[in-house]
Amino acid sequence: MLASDIDGTLVGCGGEAALADYLRAHPEIGVIYLTGRTRANAEPIIRHYGFPEPLALATDIGADVYWGPDLRVDENWAFQQRRDWSPRRVLHALEGLDGVKFQGRSSHWRIVFQIRDQEALACAKAQLVRAGIACRTLWDGEEGRLDVVPRGALKGRALKYILARLNLKAQQCFVAGDAENDGDLLEGRYRGVLVANASLSLRDHLPPVILRSPYEGAYGVLDGLRQFVDDPVAMFRAEYAG
Numbered sequence: 097m098l099a100s101d102i103d104g105t106l107v108g109c110g111g112e113a114a115l116a117d118y119l120r121a122h123p124e125i126g127v128i129y130l131t132g133r134t135r136a137n138a139e140p141i142i143r144h145y146g147f148p149e150p151l152a153l154a155t156d157i158g159a160d161v162y163w164g165p166d167l168r169v170d171e172n173w174a175f176q177q178r179r180d181w182s183p184r185r186v187l188h189a190l191e192g193l194d195g196v197k198f199q200g201r202s203s204h205w206r207i208v209f210q211i212r213d214q215e216a217l218a219c220a221k222a223q224l225v226r227a228g229i230a231c232r233t234l235w236d237g238e239e240g241r242l243d244v245v246p247r248g249a250l251k252g253r254a255l256k257y258i259l260a261r262l263n264l265k266a267q268q269c270f271v272a273g274d275a276e277n278d279g280d281l282l283e284g285r286y287r288g289v290l291v292a293n294a295s296l297s298l299r300d301h302l303p304p305v306i307l308r309s310p311y312e313g314a315y316g317v318l319d320g321l322r323q324f325v326d327d328p329v330a331m332f333r334a335e336y337a338g
C-alpha cells in the first residue's frame with residue numbers, strides 16, 4: 097500500500113509520469129491519497145497524471161474519507177468529525193478581533209482568516225482556546241492565512257482508520273510526504289519517504305524508518321517505494337543501521 101500526499105509529493109516537482117507508469121505496472125500496490133485538497137480539487141489531479149484510482153482518498157487533511165473506485169464518502173468518519181465541530185462557534189470566537197479578518201470557507205471543513213501579524217495570530221489562537229473550541233489551526237506565514245479545521249483533521253488519523261477498515265497492518269503501508277501536514281504520517285508508525293523538496297522543519301525530526309530521498313517529488317516517492325517493494329526488511333535494517 098502506498099499512502100501519499102499529493103502536492104509537492106506526487107505532483108509539482110517532476111517525475112509524475114515515471115511514478116504513474118510504475119504504479120500501473122504494479123497493480124498489486126494499492127494507493128491511498130491523503131491531501132489538503134477537497135475531493136473536487138483532488139480527483140482531476142489524480143486523473144490528469146494517470147495515477148491509479150484511489151483505494152481511498154482522504155481530503156481536507158483527513159477530515160473526509162472517500163472510498164474508491166466510485167469515491168463514496170465515509171459517513172461514519174464524517175459523523176465523527178462533525179460531532180464536535182461548529183463553524184459558527186469559531187466565527188463567533190474570532191469576531192471583531194483586531195487584525196483578524198474572516199475570509200470565507202474554502203470547503204465545508206475549512207474556515208479561513210486573514211491575519212495581520214504574529215501578535216494577531218497569538219490573540220486568535222488564545223481566543224479559540226479560551227472559547228473551548230476543539231479545532232486545529234494551520235498557519236501559512238507567507239500568506240498571513242490561518243485555516244481552522246476540525247480537531248480530528250489529521251492525515252495520520254485518517255490513514256489509521258482507512259487501514260483498519262481494510263484490515264491491513266502498518267507494516268504493509270509505505271507513506272510519502274513533503275510538508276508539515278504530513279508530519280503525523282512520517283512520525284514512525286509506517287515506513288516511508290520524505291522527498292528532497294520537503295520543508296526544512298520536517299527534515300530535522302524524522303524517525304529512522306523514514307528514508308530521506310535525494311530526489312524531489314514523484315521521483316523521490318519512486319525511489320523510496322522501489323526500495324520498500326524490492327526488499328522491505330533490508331530497507332528497514334539499513335535505516336536503523338544508518
Ligand SMILES: [Mg+2]
Nearest residue numbers: 101103104275
Ligand atoms: Mg504536500
